[in-house]
Amino acid sequence: MFKLYSLVIFGSIIWAQTAMAEVNLNTLTNDNPTQLKSIAVLQSLKITDSQNQFHAPYVHDLKNKYQVRSLFVESKDLPMVDIQLTFNAGSARDEEIASGLHGLANMAAKLIDEGTEKYTANEIASAFERVGAQFSAQAYRDMFIVKLRVLSDPEKLEPALGMLLEVLNHSNFKKSSINLVLSNTQVGQKQIQESPSRMMGVQFYRALYGKHPYAEPIPGTQRSISKITPEQLKQFSNQFLVAQNMNIAITGQLTPKQAQQLSERIAGNLKQGEKAKALAQPVDKSTFDIRHIKFNSSQAHVMMGQLGTTRFDPDRLALEVANQMFGGSGFNSILMKELRVKRGYTYGAYSSFSFSLAPGTFSLSYSTRQDQLFDSIQVAHQALVNFIKQPIDQKQLEETKAGMLRAFPNNYRSNANINAQLGSIGFYHQPSDYLSNYPKLLEKITVQDVQNAIQKHLHPERLTIIVVNNTLDKPALEALLKQDLNPQNLPSTPSIEQTPKTVIAPVAKEVIDAPASSPDDEPASI
Template sequence: MIKLHSFLIFSCMSWAQAVMADVDLDTIPDDNPTQLTSILLLQSLKTANKQSQFYAPYVHELKNKYKVRTLFVESADLPMVDVQLTFNAGSARDEEIAPGLYGIANMAAKLIDEGTENYTANEIANAFESVGARFSAQAYRDMFIVKLRVLSDPQKLEPALAMMMELLKHASFEKSRISLVLSNTQVGQKQIQESPSRMMSVLFYRALYGKHAYAEPISGTQHSISKITPAQLRQFSDQFLVAQNLNIAITGQLSSKQAQQLSERIAGNLKQGEKAKPLAQPVDKSSFDIRHIKFNSTQAHVMMGQLGPSRFDPDRLALEVANQMFGGSGFNSILMKELRVKRGLSYGAYSSFSFSQAPGTFSFSYSTRQDQLLDSLKVAHQALVNFVQQPIDQKQLEETKAGMLRAFPNNYSSNANINAQLGSIGFYNQPADYLSHYPKLLEKITAQDVQNAIQKHLHPERLTIIVVNEKLDKIALEAVLKQDLNPQTPKNIPTIKQNPETIIAPVAEAVTDAPVSSPTDAPASI
């Protein structure tokens, strides 16, 4: 073995020496960029993106005889099938079962594969594992999503599909399992109280939505989930996890005919039921709403925002572009430049829209030192005021659109990504060819489109502001914000002092999981 090892080393060295012997070192040019022929190749990369063409997958709109919308993409590369069932049954439906019953959709998602009338949790898990299938369920504010990934081989697909239908029709939601979830939430209480961002997000939604169905965390509260019963979970399933409250997405190695047959088997084996009723409209603010959570830290955590438009608003794409420009594109965004690059007031600042069935949210957040709090709030708020009032920078707009276009193929880079997009398109009733038209729609967005959209939908004069820190003077903060809106107003900002009206999040209202507070309170981004 030693002799062989030495021989290999000697052989490699001899080979390297032989190669070097063939190279005339005198012919290698100096490291002068003007003499490197490869520079021309590198320069050509600058125009590569302009020449790229984006080809979204072709989406079939299948004619489901049960009138359940079904979108399908054929993908022959892998012998896999992805199925997504998207029900209009998110946490916004919780109180339609009983007042104050927050968290029932999330509880149903957690327990749906924990046992049925015919199978135990272990038998269910073994049934999926034995055919290499992956099953999951997740509740969002708008949606209740069931996913199945399995090989397209009928001997694998059939038993996995049968077990998925068993869960949807016969989940037992046993009391012992509910108690286990409740016990797990109690373990997580300390973590929540130690997370400023999670407390801030919970209060933001409550302050913004009031009594609306979006106000409470998706996961519910310790108090609300303790009241959930197996009968209520079964009622939720019978009322909302039904065929007429569903859309189906399928991606994989199937023909259109096979996909249609699959969708009809799913729809036909579910209780037909009815569509969920439209959600109410939330009430918007008329002025600033400043809230404070006392938290012992040298850092102050800030979230500002307001109600935004719904998913169906015609300005949605223009607002997505606007968000990328303002705070969604890292160091190139206005918010990051103003707070971090120019002044070093924060490590990072980001903004986002959440588009949903009912009006969603626009928000931006960051953290800063306590002694820089008022300065940072003034800078961040002034950045928004200027963004709304001043003309859109044409160069930044073009760079932003180019970046969004380059990132667009990520939305269909895998079967799972494609299927998530199909589920979102189906749920929000977008045309089946939306992915194909997206680049053209994005290209058409002009500076005037963005300007009109932000002036219509963004309101710096009536933001909800959440601050998590040791102390806050609301009067001083409001004076700073009003000064941004009316620069001619004489400055008369009080000094910082302890705010006597501090709101401390009560333990009973804590949540088990961080509420979704981004665009993606939906599982797909387009």
């Protein structure tokens, strides 16, 4: 019996090998998945550039009769619809309701689906769950974003849309719900006090913006949100969560005509209201502003930066390229090479721009050992000074642009990503073909464009520096930074030979400005 079983197995193997040998690669058809459609491609790795090209989706700029900008991308792959309503109603609008009400927009986002006059929070949640819909609301500094994802089948879409409109128009913001958020925020306050990077981020914005609406954390503070009342939340909703203060993004299995009808139903069934007024301009610094936060830790945490520019600035793309070169591209960046690769001062050092309705920020951050604090700050600052003053390297520029172009398709890798981009494009008044034109715009960026942009917008002589550690000699640090601005003192920068070749423990988590989990300032940005 065993011999017979062995012969059967052996015969099966011989038959399989013969069958595989007889497969003719030239006769494989595309409609038979059992014949390994990819084999012909695998025989040759000569994949042309045209095979690797990614094409941005076509964006329809719908003619909404209510004059509410509505962008739509048709996607036939899934029977789903993504809807994003982006209101000019972020935390920057908090004090337009009443002074000191920081965290009002964030509170409204948390409580908007907690009940209306007709429905309880459980009934609202059940209504969305019955049709498999996902609803969410989130406040950022500029934006208040409401999202709905649901099947495109009218039997699912209609009730989900009806409940979305019910929530936006009739949320009652109960006092009991506010008290629950207050209780949860106490936990967040404790977390922020235990996180040097979070404390650093909060202090950075406060130091940089002063009395400007961007200065305070998006969720506010325990003191500020304890003042919020249901009436103030309703006033916020009635003033800012209105049709004329939003744009609409739709992606999914609809026709352009259906998408337009959908956008008009949304715009027509919300309170019309008015656009929010323009934000004030923040006041820039004229010299260094060094702030210290005492914190008992084995490491020192550093953040330095300045006011940047707006989303509408024609230099924005050149500045994004510059940031990738300086500190936004990992080990290939100048900042990482100077601080980690050459000197081992830190595990990671990164820089970033934020572009907003009002001027955003440019910042860099890292952590290091206490005994390396001054040397690391001097090296990072000197790297910025040199980056601005010295000619941009053509080869590095081309490599950076190529990397950005390769990463570009990630911005529309899914319907959710596409819809987020549409919301950002609509909010910042960009042309509907911006996704398609982005590669061309990026390609046009020259060395001179980058050089002009950084010399115009970056000012290493008036940075705000936040240090979180045990002790800090502010006058000595300021004197050190001023030396970097004098070319005669360039040799004072610590040499590579003088520094240890070890790498310290990982840098703390990314800086966020909230006592609890907090959104980034730009939910979708390219």
